[in-house]
Amino acid sequence: MTLAVETPERSPFPVPFGWFCIGYPEDFPLALPRAIFYFDRHLVAWRDETGELHVQDPFCPHLGAHLGHGGSVEGCEIRCPFHGWTFDATGTNTNIPYSERVNKRDTLRTFPVMEVNGVSLVWYHPDAAVEPMWEISPLAEFHGDPEWSTNVRTEHTVEAPWQEMAENGVDSAHFRFVHNTADVPELVSYETGFPGTMMKSVQKFVTPRGVMEGRIDSEQVGPGLAIVRFGGIVDTVSLAATTPITANRCITRFNFRFKTMGDEETTQNVGHAFVREVNKQFLEDKPIWEHKAHLVRPALADNDGPFMKFRKWAAQFYAEGVNAERTVFAPPWWPERADEAPAKATASARLGGS
Ligand code: FES
Ligand SMILES: [Fe+2]
Structure with a gap:
């Protein structure tokens, strides 16, 4: 037995x-x-x-x-x-x-x-004989273009598979609930290929100078690198590098650069406010990623983002194939986390408890 x-x-x-x-x-x-x-x-x-x-x-x-x-x-x-x-x-x-x-x-x-x-x-690549299938090009913002500020870096370790985190990019509906944003980014276009994807969105922001429209162009280069360019209010580029430590644990390193806004102090102030917001949103997403199940057949609504297009793109990077024996994959049970506050409550507490 x-x-x-x-x-x-x-x-x-x-x-x-x-x-x-x-x-x-x-x-x-x-x-x-x-x-x-x-x-x-x-x-x-x-x-x-x-x-x-x-x-x-x-x-x-x-x-x-x-x-x-x-x-x-x-x-x-x-x-x-x-x-x-x-x-x-x-x-x-x-x-x-x-x-x-x-x-x-x-x-x-x-x-x-x-x-x-x-x-x-x-x-x-799991197979040592497979040579790199693409190269990573130098980005002007990271190679001495004087218009762009020095690097600001942050990093986070997440107990979740790479794909659960990357899927966040096509999920516009979660912004209102996880990140408490008044408006959600509106998808303009989403193209997928190999190894990349290109997503263009616009988002309205309420600022002291009225409602302004921001652009978000997000380019994914294979599973490991995302180059996100934000324009409109502040021109910022982030190089987000997510690396699997194991199949179910990843580290994400963000590198931000800001376009110079007249004087160095303004650039740094606006830039750092932006970095704080991205980090805040990442930390709001993290408990969702760590505790969610992977559903092979999610119950999607009409206006959900292009999840299946994203998943079809992501499937290209699994040389060893995927486990097709089940349709629901749950995370491990972490007893010490059972009483943790849900993401939304944690987020509002961080914003001042109101
Ligand atoms: S030389 Fe003996 S273990 Fe490396
Ligand atoms: Fe998010």
Whole structure:
């Protein structure tokens, strides 16, 4: 007799493939290997003496030491802390200090890396043989255009699969209820392709100078990167990078830049108010994402956004396929969270309790 209790899965989705942010260039100083964990796997990141960043499987094929815990960088190679074997940027063993020969057969899996727009990116695909299917282009706002301010960054970890968070982008009806906004963004167009999507919306804002119309152009580049441009009241661009830590836990890093508004102080004040609002909304969404079920067949209303178009686009990034055995996937039970206030109450409390 088995006592095993079947644990229902959190979602039907495995880790998607694509380019994902693993942090910022300064997180990976020269010659200091770091242990990192993304895509449900241990990794080591190290920068060689020429400044190039490398990301590899971290467990030495000799006896399994983690190269990110005590390993060292020598020139353009990484040395294992356990018995001193060295590996190059392709993961090939280049030296065994106490042997005449090297081990040509056992290599470290090496992941493609690029650093652009102020972020460090890794190409993840479950199949090591699959090369990057797209590139990430430099954005003028992040490459020294003097019209744009310096970077403001925030980050959040969320206990939810990537797709649940990304779906928020097509959900216009939730704004009124989760974010207490008077008007909801109005969808102008939504195009999907591979690897990207482009969504254009307009939204009315009540300001001291009357009702103004804002534009929101949101471009998704694969599952990992969204470039959102806000125009109208304040010109802002945000690079939102969401990376799966596991299939059911993600980290989102926001990078904001604001178009200069005459003087630096005004730009910073308006910009920071904007960042606070985006963060507030993200924190309002978070408990919904973390506690919602994934419904394969949601009961959509007439004016709900293009959910199914979004899901069809998202499905392109699951190389391992999705779990089609059920139609409802619930999150784990977190007893310590059972008494938490619902999102709306939490939000109004933060706004002053009225
Ligand atoms: S475990 Fe790496 S050299 Fe022995
Ligand atoms: Fe939201």
